[in-house]
Amino acid sequence: MSVDKNQVRQIVEAIGGKDNISAATHCVTRLRLALVDEGKVDKDALEAIDLVKGSFSANGQYQVVIGQGTVDKVYKEMVSQTGIGEATKDDVKKASEQNLNPLQRAIKTLADIFIPILPAIVTAGLLLGINNILTGPGIFFEQSIVEKYPQWADLANIINLIANTAFTFLPGLVGWSAVNRFGGSPLFGIVLGLMLVHPDLLNAWGYGAAEEIPTWNLFGLEVQKVGYQGQVLPVLVAAFVLAKLEKFLRSKIADSFQLLLVAPIALLVTGLISFIAIGPVTFAIGNVITNAVVGIFEFAPIIGGLIYGGLYAPLVITGMHHTFLAVDLQLIGSTGGTFLWPMVALSNIAQGTAALAMMFILKDEKLKSLSVTSAVSAYLGVTEPAMFGVNLRYRFAFISAIIGSALAGAFISVQAVKAPSIGVGGLPAFLSIFQENWASFFIGMAIVIVVPFVLTFLFGKLSKQK
Known part of the structure; x- marks a missing residue:
């Protein structure tokens, strides 16, 4: 199915015209643009276009959320209309670096290093979660599965070996x-x-x-x-x-x-x-x-949890959240577990919940549909569609998610919830949490499901969103 050429033309106009585009590429769901001047973008006009599900600026790139399967067609039509020539992601990265200050460049460098290895780390986290289920006592029986059924022991051992390879x-x-x-x-x-x-x-x-x-x-x-x-x-x-x-x-x-x-x-x-x-x-x-981070959370876990749980989503906006991946890995390597990543998982769920609540508030069918799809994405660990497509557009939804995430972060920090690895930062996150911390983590999940939903719904009704 072809895309509406007129809508693609409107997208180009809304981002400042073809002369405002230094380089352009796309990922699975988004157009990634290096613009000459982001101040020329008409965000309201851009997001009013049916093809566009949201837009935001991050790491010197202006990104337009289109959707899987459609974005490549929009990109090809944009290239055809503007004559800018197809570019690789590296081309866009290089073109966008001119818009970054030294701190942003340092953060971007860390992101460029750690993002490519994330699939291996996340896979290891999921496999460790499966191993935890097989070897942890008290989950299904009083004893562990491998103790009750010894024939599963070698399989669990192989899973553990494969999972630990990425960290070893x-x-x-x-x-x-x-x-x-x-x-x-x-x-x-x-x-x-x-x-x-x-x-x-x-x-x-x-x-x-x-x-x-x-x-x-x-x-x-x-x-x-x-x-x-x-x-x-x-x-x-x-x-x-x-x-x-x-x-x-x-x-x-x-x-x-x-x-x-x-x-x-x-x-x-x-x-x-x-x-x-x-x-x-x-x-x-x-x-x-490591000692400084651990010391802060040991001295005042409730304050540390409130701050990190509440600030993680705003850090995503700036791109600074990538720096904490290195801290997570350092904590895992030095202490055997991280107490930061569980809060990341809860923050993602909170953003998804706030977006889901917007479905019951908004009247516009396009935005209602976006709310649902972006909530599902956030529940599976990808928050950008929910944050930039829905919650930041209606600030009370974003704030509600932050409040829920901060409260949950404080609770699980007091309970000393840790993860031995990094996994999928959404509803499946419990698989990557130490089994003895599951009960506390599930309470944290309940907080980020109930609090953001209730607050978003109440604020939305009070503001009479359409």
Whole structure:
């Protein structure tokens, strides 16, 4: 089925005309545009177009929510009408970076590194959840499933092995993505990351209990033979050094000798620097960050939960929420669990609930339909359609979701709810929560289902939304 060419023309006009488009691409549901001047966008006119389900600006890109299956047709028609030429996501990212300040660029860099490895992390979280169901006592029987039915034990063990792989070799994943982001060879990044968790090194998880730390003697300098399992900062900094060193070597060494010299020199020098300086320094910094975050929530969990639970959704608007993925992974690697991610899952549910409540308030059929579909999306962990398409359009819905999320965050923080991994941040999130915390987490889920719905409904009726 073809799209309405006139509506596509209206979209182009509403975003400031073809001359206002530096580059354009699309993802599964949205047009992603690098604009010359976002101030020229007529947001009201844009969102009044039937094809458009919402719009927002994030990370220097103006994104127009169209919908799965339709967005590619709209994009092709836009390219045909404007003659801008099809662009890749990297082209749009580069074009959009000119609109970012230094802090936004740093946040975007973290997002570019961690978003590509999220599928592996989320998959690991879901598989760990399945393993929890099989091995956790008191879920279906007084004893665990594998205790009652021993024939399931080996299957549970294999599931656990597969699930833990992403976290055991996390530096390999981060190294691949980070070196790629910094302009180096991704393969070198994988080798670098795996080098930092080599079996010959003392496992980082056994560092605190080790009676003696093995060392290398490098010409009189003692260097600890310690791995960095579950650590994020060491491989991030090392990947930056590796990528810059590789690019420098490629610019200085003749093409005929690059295969023999670039990789050995780059990996050897980066490896030495990593074990001598980068690793110990960043490991200490990571512990300081971990202790600071844990300390805040141990000292005043209700306040920490209120603040983080309430601020997470506004952080999504700015894109700063991506920085906390690194904190989550650091907490998991250092303490065995994160108390931040469960609040993220509840915040997503709260946004979905507020959007769902709008269905009972709004009269416009297009917006009612958008409310339902975006609520389902948020309940499955993707909140952008609900936040930008519905809740932010009617601020009371967004505020209601924040209130519900803050209250739930405070409750589960007091109850010390943790997750051993990151999973799907919606209704299936309980699978990635420690089984002993399920009861408290389900109460938190009840809070973010009831409170945002009631508040949104009441505020909506009082404001007489159409």
